[in-house]
Amino acid sequence: MTARFGHTELPDEQERALRRAVRLAWLTIAFLVTAVTGVYLVMGSSQAMKAAWMEDMLSFIPPISFLVAVRVTRRRPSARHPYGYHRAVAVGHLVAATALVAMGAFMVWDSGSGLVKAEHPPVGLMEVAGQPVWSGWLMIGVMAYTAVPPVLLGRAKMPLAEKLHDRVLYADADMNKADWMTAVGGIAGVVGIGLGLWWADAVAALFISGSILRDGVRNMRVAVSAIMDARAETYDGEGPHPLVRRIDAALGALPWVDKARSRVRDEGHVFHVEAFVVPVDGAPDLTELSRARELLCDLDWKVQDAVVVPVEELPEEFLPGLREETAGHDAS
Amino acid sequence: MTRTLVASLLGVALLGGCSATIPTDPEGTLDRVTGGTLRVGVSPNPPWTDLPEGTGAEPEGIEPDLVRDFAETIDADVEWTAGGEEDLMGRLEDRELDLVVGGLTARSPWSSHVALTYRYLETVAADGQKELRVMAAPMGENAFLVELERFLLTTEVRP
Numbered sequence: 001m002t003a004r005f006g007h008t009e010l011p012d013e014q015e016r017a018l019r020r021a022v023r024l025a026w027l028t029i030a031f032l033v034t035a036v037t038g039v040y041l042v043m044g045s046s047q048a049m050k051a052a053w054m055e056d057m058l059s060f061i062p063p064i065s066f067l068v069a070v071r072v073t074r075r076r077p078s079a080r081h082p083y084g085y086h087r088a089v090a091v092g093h094l095v096a097a098t099a100l101v102a103m104g105a106f107m108v109w110d111s112g113s114g115l116v117k118a119e120h121p122p123v124g125l126m127e128v129a130g131q132p133v134w135s136g137w138l139m140i141g142v143m144a145y146t147a148v149p150p151v152l153l154g155r156a157k158m159p160l161a162e163k164l165h166d167r168v169l170y171a172d173a174d175m176n177k178a179d180w181m182t183a184v185g186g187i188a189g190v191v192g193i194g195l196g197l198w199w200a201d202a203v204a205a206l207f208i209s210g211s212i213l214r215d216g217v218r219n220m221r222v223a224v225s226a227i228m229d230a231r232a233e234t235y236d237g238e239g240p241h242p243l244v245r246r247i248d249a250a251l252g253a254l255p256w257v258d259k260a261r262s263r264v265r266d267e268g269h270v271f272h273v274e275a276f277v278v279p280v281d282g283a284p285d286l287t288e289l290s291r292a293r294e295l296l297c298d299l300d301w302k303v304q305d306a307v308v309v310p311v312e313e314l315p316e317e318f319l320p321g322l323r324e325e326t327a328g329h330d331a332s
Numbered sequence: 333m334t335r336t337l338v339a340s341l342l343g344v345a346l347l348g349g350c351s352a353t354i355p356t357d358p359e360g361t362l363d364r365v366t367g368g369t370l371r372v373g374v375s376p377n378p379p380w381t382d383l384p385e386g387t388g389a390e391p392e393g394i395e396p397d398l399v400r401d402f403a404e405t406i407d408a409d410v411e412w413t414a415g416g417e418e419d420l421m422g423r424l425e426d427r428e429l430d431l432v433v434g435g436l437t438a439r440s441p442w443s444s445h446v447a448l449t450y451r452y453l454e455t456v457a458a459d460g461q462k463e464l465r466v467m468a469a470p471m472g473e474n475a476f477l478v479e480l481e482r483f484l485l486t487t488e489v490r491p
Contacts, residue, residue: 045447120358120472122447125481132450132485134355134478196356198472 005073005269006084008304017163022070024160025063025169028153028176032060035146042138045121047111047205048189049139052182054107055212056146059179061099062172065092069168073268083305086268090226093168097219104213111205120198123190139190147183150176162235165269165302167226170235171219178215182208231321232264232271243271243300250295251277251308256284257292261319270304276311276319284310355474362406362476365430370408372399373420373432380435380465383414394489395433395467398452402483421446424470431469431480438464447471452484465489 003015010018036056043049072088075081123139125132154176161170185204192200222237232241244264251260254277262275273296277284284292289308296306316322357363374391376383381393390396391412403410413420413429420432421442438448451464467484469477 120470122469122471122477123355123474124447124477125450125485127450127485132482134474136355136474191354193472193474194354194356196358196474198358 003074006086006304007076008270008301011301014163014301017160018070021157021160021164021166021169022067024153024157025066025172028063028150028172029060031149031153032056032063035142038142038145042126042135042142044123044135044139046123046139046186046190046193046201047114047119047121048186048201048208049143051107051111051205051208051212052143052146052186054103055179055182055208058099058103058212059150059175061096062168062175065096066166066168066172068092069166069268083267083272084270086270086304087227089166089168089268090223093171093219093223094227096168096171097216097223100212100216101220102216104209104216107209108206108213111202111209115199115202115206118198119202121193121201123193134194136190136194140187143183143186143190147180150179154179165235165266167222167235167237167268171215171222174236175215178211181211185211226266229265232266241266241271243302246299247273247275247296247303250299251275251292254288254292254295256280256288259314261314261322263319263321267304269302271300271302272305273303274307274309274318276309276314278313279310353475355478357473357475359427359470359473361430361470361473362479365408365476366406368408369411370399370403370406371411371413371428371430373413373415373423373429373434375415375417375420375432375434377435381433394453395435398484398487398489399431399433399467401487402480405483406479417442421468424468427470429470430476431467433467436466436468438466440466440468442468445471447473447477449477449484450481452487453489 003010003018036053039049039053039056043053069088069092072085075085077084123134123136126135126138128138154173157169157173157176161173185207189201189204192204232244233239234241241264244262247262247264248260251257251262256279257277258280259278260275262273265272275296277292289310292308293306296303296308314322374381374383374396379393380395381391383389383391391414400410413423417434420429420434423429424432425445432446436442436448438451440448442448446468447470448466448468451466453465455463455465457463467480469480
């Protein structure tokens with residue numbers, strides 16, 4: 001089956017990236033199952049371990065939303081959904097971000113109050129194969145195990161997120177990459193308990209919770225802005241997408257076009273383009289217009305939907321970027 | 333900034349690690365009771381604990397016997413305090429006691445206020461439910477807790 005997003009068939013490179021990303025998402029879920037089981041078995045009453053466990057639980061959301069979003073966005077546009085189902089990505093992203101914010105806030109409060117109430121975590125023995133072992137060592141072992149795989153998974157996913165222009169995958173990869181800090185924080189908390197520094201545990205928990213909250217807030221900002229029809233930006237939200245300028249340039253280079261500016265909406269994986277063109281003299285004929293449209297769709301697989309509108313002059317009310325030629329996507 | 337925090341936490345931990353045994357008591361309970369006095373709260377719950385009538389009578393039952401054996405291993409004298417479970421747990425939380433026994437199980441609702449030990453015995457209740465018999469130690473006094481648990485794990489107990 002050819003991979004596609006809506007009615008866009010993916011080029012080979014993206015198709016391979018998508019397959020790999022789906023495999024990595026499943027791999028992430030498999031790893032997380034082992035991680036949450038392991039951490040749960042040893043966490044005892046350590047706040048830091050509890051925070052690390054919650055984080056692992058929350059880490060299920062991004063790969064699952066990615067898998068769901070990929071399935072949903074494959075559907076072709078229908079009469080009820082003429083724009084396709086690409087917003088599934090934004091929905092998944094927002095759901096993941098909301099979960100992170102809610103849990104992060106709760107956990108900051110939970111571990112903060114542990115610190116204020118000076119809760120001293122008890123960590124005693126566990127029997128492993130008939131041998132009594134201080135549970136702290138087991139906790140440290142499990143935390144060390146959970147430190148490495150996410151970093152590798154994150155590194156593997158990051159370039160795919162760029163190729164597929166997938167924000168959920170990017171958010172997932174970004175969180176995975178930073179996950180070793182949770183493990184190190186958890187280990188520091190447990191070592192602290194071992195040394196009789198009861199507060200180290202709560203401080204480590206606070207640190208882990210804070211990082212969850214921060215991830216949530218950052219992702220929520222990006223997700224909400226996508227739903228609010230922000231201009232098309234790069235997958236990491238760092239700046240305007242370079243494709244927008246290429247679209248304007250490609251149209252501007254047509255012999256019958258005097259000026260061209262477009263507004264581009266990021267629907268999820270794909271872009272919907274509305275391009276306004278001022279013809280050199282008089283109205284363009286239908287062939288010219290449909291060629292212009294094809295030109296845009298051939299520019300990049302991400303251009304899924306393109307509307308070319310001939311106008312007498314560029315409409316400022318639809319192109320707010322015009323007024324600030326020094327900023328915005330159509331700048332410089 | 334977060335990296336600095338983690339690094340400094342680890343630094344503190346490693347520095348401390350050179351001199352201390354792991355785990356260590358934040359308030360030094362094990363050090364204090366070793367060769368000293370172990371203050372034990374007993375709430376009656378036969379056959380686990382029992383308080384015979386009469387002045388100067390020592391608590392009896394499975395758990396007081398265990399406590400006496402444990403105290404011997406760390407060369408401590410036992411000072412008994414009899415009372416209701418709630419009162420004793422409060423005193424344990426306030427560090428007026430070092431240990432509370434009273435036929436507690438791992439499902440005890442006190443688990444968020446005191447440290448319940450590893451089970452020293454598994455019993456089956458009248459309704460067929462498994463019950464894990466435990467004792468209660470102060471929160472976070474982990475060297476003491478581990479010493480006690482090690483003793484309980486290596487001791488054969490028969491109901």
